[in-house]
Amino acid sequence: MKKILIVEDEKMLAEMYHDRFVQAGFKIVMAYSAEEGIKIALKEKPDLILLDILLPRENGIGFLAKLRQNPKIASTKVVAFSNYDDPTTRKEAMEFGVKEYLIKTNYTPQEIIKKIKTYLK
Amino acid sequence: MAFDIETINRLIVLFINAFGIFLGAWVLFANRKAALNRRFTLMTIAGLLWVNSAYLGFSSKDVSTAVALYKLNGISALLTALTFYYFFILSFLKEEEKHSLLNKIILLVIFLLICLTGFTDLVVKDVRWKEFGMEIIHGEYGGIAYYLFAFFFILLMAVWLIRKYFVLSIQEKQKTQYFFIGIILWMFFNIVFNTLIPLIFNTARYQHFGDYSIIFLLGFTAYAIVRRQLFGIKVLLTALLVVLIAILLLLNTLLFTENTPFQILNGIIFIVFLFFGYYLIKSVQTEIKRREELEELTSRLERVNVELATAYKKLERLDKAKTEFLSIASHQLRTPLTAVKGYISMMLEKIYGKPPKKMIKPLENIYASNERLIRLINSLLNISRIETGKIEMNLEKVSLEKLINDIFGDLKQAVEGKDIFLELKKTKEPLPEISVDKDKIRQAIMNILDNAIKYTERGGVTVKLKAVKQKLQIIISDTGEGMTGDEISNLFVSFTRGKAGVRMWTEGAGLGLYIAKKFAEMHNGKVWAESPGKGRGSTFYIELPIK
Structure with missing residues (x-):
């Protein structure tokens, strides 16, 4: 069973993705901020991180910088997903090696699962 | 007809009075509400009083009248200095408040000197009859105090004038050049006739000529105050030179040439000179006017450039703010739409159990409507980026x-x-x-x-x-x-x-x-x-x- 860390501060969306991903047969761990995300990533060693970009205090780009600096988790696959569609931010995320930068509103949870599965093969 | 010195003197005083009254009225009526214009007119009144009392004192036949007039002369000279001081710091230095202590000191000294002149014999002690007219006899200390004040006052004005002149802008310079010439002529004649000659040669023989020179100050200053469009100082100097040579030529023709053919020749030279002199002044004026227009255009261009740069920076800031606002606003709009889309899609996928059959169509409709909203937001964001050229x-x-x-x-x-x-x-x-x-x-x-x-x-x-x-x-x-x-x-x-x-x-x-x-x-x-x-x-x- 693949383990996925979802970093998402919006409670309603977090709950929704959690339900759908569990239903699809993933083991899900949740984090509601970048700081918490790093801690849980270190502890749980997920197969993939689904990362929101606009987070309280430190944003997703800050999370990526810390993740890539820590040798224990630096090579974790990350898919960024956000409704914040800013070309500069997108570019920064891509430079940190995210697999894709998805605009949440353009995908149903099912479609996101489909995307993720291609990266977990 | 022979002109004796007395007639010339009388004519000069008459001319100064007429011209002075004209200047005072001209400046006052040009702008009755401006403090600058009012101070100028006050200065003109004091100056005329000075000239007239000097002339009348000088030519009076009676000792007590002469003494009274010379006292009045001393007082009006002080009043002229006072009005000039206030006019000067307001119009030229533009820093009236800065010198409040000095203002008080000058006011106090002038007031003391007026009292000394008017109520004691310390400044004006007596007069004596000389072959040229009534000469003033100063009290020993009062006279020295009076002239020391005059000397230091003129020195202070000169220092201020020179110091201030170099920090003036080109536009201000032109206007003050007139004022400058008036002051220089006035100060020069005053230092020579009213201070140096009386002190060195101990004679008041030529003193009134110094007094008359106030008309230079009044004339040049009035012109600079009232006229917006001034001739450059170079034009003025050229014109003065041409007029001077013309007068010499005319005098030469009329007074010193006895032979008629030479007179005719000189007359022709005079007319030719007037003709060329006129064109010389005209051409200098045109050239200077062009240069000034060019300078004006250049400085206007510089101003416009600065304004443009500021406006551009402002626009850039606005543009950036707009882009950020759009990104954030679309993020805020998209979040609830994401939840609707996600949950409806999951209901249609039967994640929460099989929905009743009659509910499928409404769910699909909600889903389709939501999609339309999402597309609309995406389109608006895209259009905004396309139109601001901010698309990668x-x-x-x-x-x-x-x-x-x-x-x-x-x-x-x-x-x-x-x-x-x-x-x-x-x-x-x-x-x-x-x-x-x-x-x-x-x-x-x-x-x-x-x-x-x-x-x-x-x-x-x-x-x-x-x-x-x-x-x-x-x-x-x-x-x-x-x-x-x-x-x-x-x-x-x-x-x-x-x-x-x-x-x-x-x-x-x-x-x-x-x-x-x-x-x-x-x-x-x-x-x-x-x-x-x-x-x-x-x-x-x-x-x-x-x-």
């Missing part, structure tokens, strides 16, 4: 066939709801992958397909791929509404829609085709439409270079 290209190799099949997956629901077909015609030979921004080309094809499905009620939509020279064409044909030539020409314009769109459908903001066109153009491609006419379907072309 992320090129990658893409197979159009695969991309179109993907898009078909997304459109399945829309097609099934309408009972029309949507098909991709297979090509005989495989087509090359091309380097494009996948998201943008996907959006362009999607928008055109969406449009075709929207306006097709029977039949369906066919997509063909075709290589033409170094280009790939995506040809989207439908069996729908069709268009007139007019409608086609309005198709790809922002915020407009074909007439069919207005009549049949009201959904969609008419932005999709415009975005498709702009995205194709970013790839050096193009988009166009053809239609054989109303009711006979339409064909849309997206053409992209093979790279």
